[in-house]
Amino acid sequence: MNEESFRIYLKSRGKKPHVVDGLVNSIRLFEDYLRQRGKGLEDAFENDLGDYAAVCEVEKQGSTKVRVRGIMLYYDFTGNKSMARQANEIRETQTAKTRKIFQLKDFMGVNLDHIEKLSKFGIIDVNQMVELGKTPQLRKELSGKTGIPREGILELVKLSNLARSSGLKAVRARLYHDAGFDTWEEIARWDPEKMREKIAEYVKDTDFEGIPPTPKEAANAVVTAKKIPRIVEW
Numbered sequence: 001m002n003e004e005s006f007r008i009y010l011k012s013r014g015k016k017p018h019v020v021d022g023l024v025n026s027i028r029l030f031e032d033y034l035r036q037r038g039k040g041l042e043d044a045f046e047n048d049l050g051d052y053a054a055v056c057e058v059e060k061q062g063s064t065k066v067r068v069r070g071i072m073l074y075y076d077f078t079g080n081k082s083m084a085r086q087a088n089e090i091r092e093t094q095t096a097k098t099r100k101i102f103q104l105k106d107f108m109g110v111n112l113d114h115i116e117k118l119s120k121f122g123i124i125d126v127n128q129m130v131e132l133g134k135t136p137q138l139r140k141e142l143s144g145k146t147g148i149p150r151e152g153i154l155e156l157v158k159l160s161n162l163a164r165s166s167g168l169k170a171v172r173a174r175l176y177h178d179a180g181f182d183t184w185e186e187i188a189r190w191d192p193e194k195m196r197e198k199i200a201e202y203v204k205d206t207d208f209e210g211i212p213p214t215p216k217e218a219a220n221a222v223v224t225a226k227k228i229p230r231i232v233e234w
Helices: 003-012 018-036 047-059 064-078 079-100 112-119 126-130 136-146 150-162 171-176 184-188 192-206 217-228
Strands: none
Touching: 003 064, 003 184, 018 047, 018 064, 018 217, 047 064, 047 079, 064 079, 064 184, 112 136, 112 150, 126 150, 171 192, 184 217, 192 217
């Protein structure tokens, strides 16, 4: 590992000194693991990373996503896209295991009567809402079964679909939805700054109980929109 260059790269990405130290140390640990297998960082493969992640979980449950973050950044730094992608997939999988599934009732401004009707059919979280409302036909059937108007079902599906991103939950999902950025397809079309300005105008004009996204947040939303899998049909 070219530690000095990697440290400079991490600092250029805004990482604080103590964070840089932790990320570098995660590479050293992976390097030690590979050395025991007669390999180095530059000739490791995806299966080596998968095996390492399994070892990390055995040593300490929940430690994988922390250790793999540094590895992901290292291979991004060296231009090894396949290893960076594999590290990111492992990290996302581990994060998903510990992430609390967002509840429909926790969205800002939802119709609580609709939430109660859905709960009687065991539908209480965003994952269920997306799965059971991912096509027009399924939304029609769910509307008929629950007695909730089709537009009410559609609203909850759109909010739940946005909530697939950790940055768009209770208030944020409602803000993006009501400001006209209610699908990932729509968000992906926009320049981040222009989208942020439009949302800021909406907040000002409507006295929305929340603040506009920061430039970084808007940029992250557009990046997410361009890569997140399309699983809902409109």
